[in-house]
Amino acid sequence: MKKIIALVFIVLSLHGNAQNSKGIFSKDPIINLENWQKQKVYFGFFLGFNSYNFKIDYKTVGPDIQADNSMGFNVGLVTDLRLQEYINLRFEPGLYYATRVLHYPNFASKNDAIRDINSTYINFPLLLKFSSLRTGNIRPYLLGGVSANLNLSGNAKSLDDNLEQRFRVKSWTTNYELGFGIDIFSEYFIFSPSIRGSFGIGDELIRDKDPNSPWTGNIESMKSRAVLINFTFH
Numbered sequence: 001m002k003k004i005i006a007l008v009f010i011v012l013s014l015h016g017n018a019q020n021s022k023g024i025f026s027k028d029p030i031i032n033l034e035n036w037q038k039q040k041v042y043f044g045f046f047l048g049f050n051s052y053n054f055k056i057d058y059k060t061v062g063p064d065i066q067a068d069n070s071m072g073f074n075v076g077l078v079t080d081l082r083l084q085e086y087i088n089l090r091f092e093p094g095l096y097y098a099t100r101v102l103h104y105p106n107f108a109s110k111n112d113a114i115r116d117i118n119s120t121y122i123n124f125p126l127l128l129k130f131s132s133l134r135t136g137n138i139r140p141y142l143l144g145g146v147s148a149n150l151n152l153s154g155n156a157k158s159l160d161d162n163l164e165q166r167f168r169v170k171s172w173t174t175n176y177e178l179g180f181g182i183d184i185f186s187e188y189f190i191f192s193p194s195i196r197g198s199f200g201i202g203d204e205l206i207r208d209k210d211p212n213s214p215w216t217g218n219i220e221s222m223k224s225r226a227v228l229i230n231f232t233f234h
Helices: 002-012
Strands: 041-058 066-084 087-091 094-103 114-131 138-151 172-185 190-200 219-233
Touching: 041 094, 041 190, 066 219, 094 219, 114 172, 138 190, 172 219
Parallel strands: none
Antiparallel strands: 041 066, 041 219, 066 087, 066 094, 087 114, 094 114, 114 138, 138 172, 172 190, 190 219
16 A cells, blocks of 8 residues: 555656656646547556445344455556547456455354455446546546446355355455546556545345344345445556
8 A cells, every 4th residue: 555655656747748747747847748638548557445335125124234454456457448528438458456344243153153255356437528628738537437346255155154254245246336536648548546436236245045034034135335445647
């Protein structure tokens, strides 16, 4: 994480033309990569971090399940197709690693009360990028679209359930995603920090064999929620 933050500050401090001392954020900057946005297709990669949690709806009112989340990391590729001057279609397949801990009430034993959920997602988002007018070497944009997640750590095929301390979720989930970012044009590449939310559409919990299970019996639906922060390089 420290390396990522350091890299961000280094990129933001780049100057468009050292000889003229007119950097990216100066009042009258040298215009970098002026024809880049006219390309039909271009590629890049991203790295970043995430914060995943659960939105849990219950069948009956009772003590809530408490969820703790920690920071995870993201890495992936970007393919960008220019549809018109201000609209692009983006495909950003990536690997997302996330950790969550569920604390169940009314259990005396720690082994029963706590479930550690380590998720390794392969994320397949298809997004529309709506860009504003470019001002110098800066171009803000909005992102929105849908995504499908393959959870490699969901235990979906396991025959064991919470009675054997095995928490299970579905392998495939779908989401909608919304966010914003900014393209920063340097002399040799484009740096694009962005932040977006990912919201699960369908229930992803696999119930225990016992319909009255204290771990899953009272859950109407469980959906992932995430904040994704990516640093993209083109």
